[in-house]
Amino acid sequence: MKILVSTDIEGVAGVFHAEQTRAGNGEYERARAWMTGEANAAIEGAFAGGAAEVLVNDSHGGFRNLLPDQLDPRARLVLGKPRYLGMMAGVEAGVDGVLMIGYHGRAQSRGVLAHTINSGAFARVWLNGKELGEAGLYAALAGEFGAPVLMASGDDVFVQETHALMPWVRYVETKSAGGFGSGASLSPAAARAAIAAAAAAAVRERAQAQCLRIAAPVACTLQTQTPAHADLFCQWPMLERRDGVTLSFQADSVQAAVRMLNCLSAMSFMLK
The missing domain is CATH 3.40.50.10780 (Dipeptide transport protein)
Structure with missing residues (x-):
């Protein structure tokens, strides 16, 4: 094992x-x-x-x-x-x-x-409507x-x-x-x-034990800490801006969603 x-x-x-x-x-x-x-x-x-x-x-x-x-x-x-x-x-x-x-x-x-993930960039994250x-x-x-x-x-x-x-x-x-x-x-x-x-x-x-499962495709909604972070993250064409700090995107899997979130986290250091 x-x-x-x-x-x-x-x-x-x-x-x-x-x-x-x-x-x-x-x-x-x-x-x-x-x-x-x-x-x-x-x-x-x-x-x-x-x-x-x-x-x-x-x-x-x-x-x-x-x-x-x-x-x-x-x-x-x-x-x-x-x-x-x-x-x-x-x-x-x-x-x-x-x-x-x-x-x-x-x-x-x-x-x-x-x-x-990143206290300076992300305020809240949802996958398929579930805050995680x-x-x-x-x-x-x-x-x-x-x-x-x-x-x-x-x-x-x-x-x-x-x-x-x-x-x-x-x-x-x-x-x-x-x-x-x-x-x-x-x-x-x-x-x-x-x-x-x-x-x-x-x-x-x-x-x-059980595996935690989230069905694909995965809808990710993200609230950023500031509008400046949303400005930056929307350089990715796949992100849709819903308001000053709320963004959303679709992913084929949880892995793809998490990898995107980690990419956005890395991008956020440009604002420091």
Whole structure:
């Protein structure tokens, strides 16, 4: 059995401030070590649950956060960008399930550091009329490859919104949100223990999981953070502008929709 672990940072225990998610300061160095620890806990649990192979996807920012020399040597690590499948790179190799570690609530929610793909560019995203955050977008992408999400961790807002979408998933609440940058967290050690136990149980019970499916063709609606972003994104002829900040486009698959969103995210840095 092959398991993919997709690891973000905003949902990691102890992370509450943007400085902890950006390279170049001591706060980030501590946070990336906690992130690596939670990835290791998921790896430990996956193998304990019966996995024969584990692939870990560094899924935050520039995708160069996890510390390779501190990662469980039984796992292989996907680092760097650009990559076609973003936070779900590796699923194309054929995996039996996905563990989402350190994930966060979608943009405009009250979760800790909540955003969807790019906090400076995207305000809200819908596929076929369903508003989704990163977990929903990438779970649906994994579903196109026949890979169900088995387990996920993050704050209470993330758990609540994602449970409504994927009730079969086993969740670990690493912290409770008091606001965008505040809340109460488990210790890193307690979070690691909970993640390892949940991952083991989720992998053992894989047969009970389902793939999240979104029917093709996929209608994507996007609200941008500013009209300037909409101006820029509409350089793509396939995008239709509905108002100052609302755009829409059609895609042949969830994969195609997510890849377009990631292209738009990359374009947005032209405005900085």
